[in-house]
Amino acid sequence: MTLTYPPLDRDGAEPLWMQLMRALRAEIESGERGPDRPLPSEAELSDLFGVSRTVVREALRELVQQRLIYKVKGKGAFVAPRKTELRFVGSTSGSADDLRESGRRVTTQTIRQTLGEADEREAALLRIPQGEQVVRLRRLRRVDGQPWLLVETALPARLVPGLERVVLENQSLYDTLRRRYGIEPAAADRWIEAVFPSREDAALLEVSTSTPLLGIESVAWLEDNTRFEAYHALHRSDQTRFYVGIR
Amino acid sequence: MTLTYPPLDRDGAEPLWMQLMRALRAEIESGERGPDRPLPSEAELSDLFGVSRTVVREALRELVQQRLIYKVKGKGAFVAPRKTELRFVGSTSGSADDLRESGRRVTTQTIRQTLGEADEREAALLRIPQGEQVVRLRRLRRVDGQPWLLVETALPARLVPGLERVVLENQSLYDTLRRRYGIEPAAADRWIEAVFPSREDAALLEVSTSTPLLGIESVAWLEDNTRFEAYHALHRSDQTRFYVGIR
DNA sequence: GGTGCCGACTTGTCATTACAGGCCTGTAGT
DNA sequence: ACTACAGGCCTGTAATGACAAGTCGGCACC
Missing domain, CATH: 3.40.1410.10 (Chorismate lyase-like)
Structure with a gap:
């Protein structure tokens, strides 16, 4: 069972990949997909949102960079576990x-x-x-x-x-x-x-x-x-x- | 005047974009291009190395991420006035x-x-x-x-x-x-x-x-x-x- | 029962094409 | 001299097609 997604805005106000990235990020951060759970494959996302694989890959690339997901060649893309996050104690803020x-x-x-x-x-x-x-x-x-x-x-x-x-x-x-x-x-x-x-x-x-x-x-x-x-x-x-x- | 570049290795041992990225990075780090000097345009690099613009953009993207260059829409890509830095990600996995x-x-x-x-x-x-x-x-x-x-x-x-x-x-x-x-x-x-x-x-x-x-x-x-x-x-x-x- | 291999599915890489939109300059018109 | 604008650069975005390479399950074979 997957969610129904709001259609992407094609007026060019914002790139499609950015809109898609935001939609996926919202889903991840809301906790709907647990850690290490797979995202839909690139082909599926491409179909689901009606965009090319280029757009999907651009969106996923951004999420990887933000460390919200990780990808494994041949397997898929997965939600990154929050435990790999890092906290600085002893910084100026809060030190x-x-x-x-x-x-x-x-x-x-x-x-x-x-x-x-x-x-x-x-x-x-x-x-x-x-x-x-x-x-x-x-x-x-x-x-x-x-x-x-x-x-x-x-x-x-x-x-x-x-x-x-x-x-x-x-x-x-x-x-x-x-x-x-x-x-x-x-x-x-x-x-x-x-x-x-x-x-x-x-x-x-x-x-x-x-x-x-x-x-x-x-x-x-x-x-x-x-x-x-x-x-x-x-x-x-x-x-x-x-x-x-x-x- | 531009340098002559060694041809890229197409045996698939390493992705073309990575080889190109390395070639450009070597040039930048050797100081041959001063800070804020422009790189050849994507089209020029594409011709020079005999690869598609896809490969060129992938290589430049990596250099941007490493903060070795910055890009300005409508103008071009330029050498970032910074010293090189290696990314150490503070995760439990190795660097x-x-x-x-x-x-x-x-x-x-x-x-x-x-x-x-x-x-x-x-x-x-x-x-x-x-x-x-x-x-x-x-x-x-x-x-x-x-x-x-x-x-x-x-x-x-x-x-x-x-x-x-x-x-x-x-x-x-x-x-x-x-x-x-x-x-x-x-x-x-x-x-x-x-x-x-x-x-x-x-x-x-x-x-x-x-x-x-x-x-x-x-x-x-x-x-x-x-x-x-x-x-x-x-x-x-x-x-x-x-x-x-x-x- | 184990083993090896094939095929389906995945992401990674690459080429090509097209157009939008920002930047800059030369030039025609004022 | 100044302005407006066209056109030629540039990067950004997007679609499409193709193949390489990794993963994994199932099936046939031993």
């Missing part, structure tokens, strides 16, 4: 709360908070035109008095008007984003590398310039794919380790 | 498959493979008594010939009898665990820090002892919470970055 819970004293000091124009890197990460207004935050987070994390954040000013004047001292940025601007982070990409700090960053973190640190670059977005935050952070990992849980 | 998928040549060399007694650290991570038999693997993974990852794995011998005699050369460890022992990873904890390598490890990874590396410690377990694997790994992140997707 303060986690640490506080474990009885540590977390303080966050705002070093700089300005309005400016997006440079090339920021524009690319946030997917906005170079020169568009962004709010920049430079903050130092301490755990039990020890410098732990130095983070520079850029947010499109359009999404967070007036943020450059909000007093964040010891407040969670994500709390502010949520309460003041209704921003709900949906997902993020992060890149991690081991780096040496600049002289200035080393001083703030109270380490020497030859101490290896974790450098983290990140871009986060909303449900509708709008990029709302780009940051790069330096992490002292000599006393506190960076934890990743995979479930 | 080798993901890398292979993106057309990198992944080779894994087993340096040591022995049966021994669990030391204190291993016993704690695996939750077994100290002194219980464990199989230890020390492996060096290369990506496109470059040393990339040095990993030391310990598994309780009870769960993987005879593993110390299985030839793993270029085989995925997780594949072997699955097929030979029916081991299905359910979840894992990982800790990441920035560290310097020992003299021996530095030599294997072909870096100096003052190169900061990513150190990763991990323990993985089955659905029933049995710990089956503990490892610690050293990652070169100077040329390639460590990627984590959060969904």
Whole structure:
């Protein structure tokens, strides 16, 4: 038994593959198909929706990229089990709360908070035109008095008007984003590398310039794919380790 | 003036789009095309290499996904002004498959493979008594010939009898665990820090002892919470970055 | 009862064709 | 000098057809 699908809109407002992708995604996320259950074959989907296999494959490709399904040659396409998802504990979002819970004293000091124009890197990460207004935050987070994390954040000013004047001292940025601007982070990409700090960053973190640190670059977005935050952070990992849980 | 390209191999050993992708990537990474310089148009590439536009688009799609190029509708495809990055997907499965998928040549060399007694650290991570038999693997993974990852794995011998005699050369460890022992990873904890390598490890990874590396410690377990694997790994992140997707 | 092989079904790869729609430039008209 | 627009680029979308290659069940054979 399969569902009846609403017909796809052929007015060209949106590509057929995108509409099909959304229809399949809705079905998967609603839980109607359990993990590792097969999707209809490409030929079947092609018939069901009245589109070519090209469109079906384009839609499935997108779902594979989003890790909602996986494909096995010769067998079919299957719903990806949610357990392969990954959660970052110990990121800027929520890390303060986690640490506080474990009885540590977390303080966050705002070093700089300005309005400016997006440079090339920021524009690319946030997917906005170079020169568009962004709010920049430079903050130092301490755990039990020890410098732990130095983070520079850029947010499109359009999404967070007036943020450059909000007093964040010891407040969670994500709390502010949520309460003041209704921003709900949906997902993020992060890149991690081991780096040496600049002289200035080393001083703030109270380490020497030859101490290896974790450098983290990140871009986060909303449900509708709008990029709302780009940051790069330096992490002292000599006393506190960076934890990743995979479930 | 364009280069002359070696003809693509049509023996079906490798898909045409992958060969083309590699050829273009080599050109980009060698720096012959500067950032934001255009690639030949799809039609031109199609002629140059004697393949259909389908193949060209497949190759370009992969390069876009690897963030080596970006495309602008109506204009063309351009070299992305970024450093190369390797995708590490934070799933319980190994990274080798993901890398292979993106057309990198992944080779894994087993340096040591022995049966021994669990030391204190291993016993704690695996939750077994100290002194219980464990199989230890020390492996060096290369990506496109470059040393990339040095990993030391310990598994309780009870769960993987005879593993110390299985030839793993270029085989995925997780594949072997699955097929030979029916081991299905359910979840894992990982800790990441920035560290310097020992003299021996530095030599294997072909870096100096003052190169900061990513150190990763991990323990993985089955659905029933049995710990089956503990490892610690050293990652070169100077040329390639460590990627984590959060969904 | 086991084994091997065939055929049906699946996804992967590739070619070809067509048109829509964005980008840019040259040119004709003002 | 300026504008409007046509036409030639480009990528995006879509249909269709073909074959390769992996999976799996069933059937015939031993």
